[in-house]
Each structure stands twice: as C-alpha cells, then as structure tokens.
Amino acid sequence: MNDYEIQFTGLKLGTHSFQFELSNKFFEFFKNQDQELSLVDGGNILVQLELEKKETMLVLNFSINGQVDVACDRCMERLSTSISSTNRIIGKFSDEETWNEDEIIHISSSAYKVDIKELLYEFICLAIPAKNVHSDGECNPEMIKKLNEYRYSNDDEEKIDPRWDKLKNL
Structure with a gap:
C-alpha cells in the first residue's frame, strides 16, 4: 500500500497535482485491518x-468522487451509493511531538514523504450518507418479511387513561 505515499522532498515550492x-x-486493506468496523x-x-508545498508546511486539498458499496440499513444487503467530498489538510513541519488536530497534521522535519491512505479512508467514511437504504421494492424480501414480523406495535399507546379524557376538552 505504498501507492498512497507522496514523496515531497523532491518537489519544488508551489502547487502539484496528483490523481488516485x-x-x-x-x-x-482496511477491511483486513478491522473487519468489524469497516463501513465500506x-x-x-x-x-x-x-498539494501546495511551502517553506514550513504542506497544504493538501482533496476532491473525492465516486461510488462505494455499503450495507443497506434496512436489509443489510450490499448497496452502491454515490459520495462526493472536498477536504483540506495542513501538514506542518515540526520536530515537537504533538497531537494531530482535525485539519492539521504534524510532519517531522526529517520526513521525506507523507502517507495519505488513512486520510483518504477517513474522508470517504465521513462522506457516506447517514441513511443508506435501497429504493422501495429492492430490499431483500425475506429480511423485510422478518422485520415486519417483529415490528413494534404501538396499540397500547393509543389507549388513553380515562382520567386524562377531561384534558382533551380544555
């Protein structure tokens, strides 16, 4: 997975474009790392x-577009969904050991490359819609049958305690 390492030491100051x-x-690769937590x-x-290379930092602007396969929230079958995302990361050159922040990563002054694969995966996961369901009629019919079989019934909620009926007249 070295395909996602960008060697920046040989680059001149200025803007450079890359495509992946x-x-x-x-x-x-990520599914093998943690099978239970893989969203995609x-x-x-x-x-x-x-990538914009400056004297003291790198500015990385990502534009991500495409299709990802995720599990349908209703039937758990595979579902293809479109994603689109733009993200910006600033890589500061620093010899101090500090925590990375949301949009700032710290790069050792002795480093000559930056690995972006985990950033890419994170951006893709964040771009996935909150709700992923098949169109009506496309879900697994057996799963829909099971879901309907165990559906919660709110019949009990519709029965109102007669002591509260007087409040309806207010």
Missing part, C-alpha cells in the same frame, strides 16, 4: 489531490 483511483483493493465493502473512487 481507489478500487476494491484499497478497501480490502468496496467501491470505485477518483481522488484529485492538489
């Missing part, structure tokens, strides 16, 4: 990266 195509192989089963993503 992420396929199922990219997502398998696969996909095809195009990443445009504009």
Whole structure:
C-alpha cells in the first residue's frame, strides 16, 4: 500500500497535482485491518489531490468522487451509493511531538514523504450518507418479511387513561 505515499522532498515550492483511483483493493486493506468496523465493502473512487508545498508546511486539498458499496440499513444487503467530498489538510513541519488536530497534521522535519491512505479512508467514511437504504421494492424480501414480523406495535399507546379524557376538552 505504498501507492498512497507522496514523496515531497523532491518537489519544488508551489502547487502539484496528483490523481488516485481507489478500487476494491484499497478497501480490502482496511477491511483486513478491522473487519468489524469497516463501513465500506468496496467501491470505485477518483481522488484529485492538489498539494501546495511551502517553506514550513504542506497544504493538501482533496476532491473525492465516486461510488462505494455499503450495507443497506434496512436489509443489510450490499448497496452502491454515490459520495462526493472536498477536504483540506495542513501538514506542518515540526520536530515537537504533538497531537494531530482535525485539519492539521504534524510532519517531522526529517520526513521525506507523507502517507495519505488513512486520510483518504477517513474522508470517504465521513462522506457516506447517514441513511443508506435501497429504493422501495429492492430490499431483500425475506429480511423485510422478518422485520415486519417483529415490528413494534404501538396499540397500547393509543389507549388513553380515562382520567386524562377531561384534558382533551380544555
């Protein structure tokens, strides 16, 4: 997975463009790392990266577009959904050991490359919609049958205690 390491030491000051195509192989790497927490089963993503090299920092602007395969929230079958995201990361050169922040990463002054694969995966996961369901009629019919079988009934809520009926007249 060295394909996502950018060697910046040989680059001149200024803006440089990179393009990455992420396929199922990219997502398998993360699935193998932590199978239970992997949100993405696969996909095809195009990443445009504009890296601006400055004296004391790197500015990385990511544009991410494509399709990812996730589990349907209703039937758990595979579902392909579109994502689109733009993200900005600032890489500060520093020899101090400090925590990375949301948009700032610290890069050792002796480093000659930056690995962006985990940033890419994080940006992709954050771009996934909160709700992922198939269109009506496309979910697994057996699962829908089971869900309907165990559906919560609120019949008890509709029965109102007669002592409260007088409040309706207010």
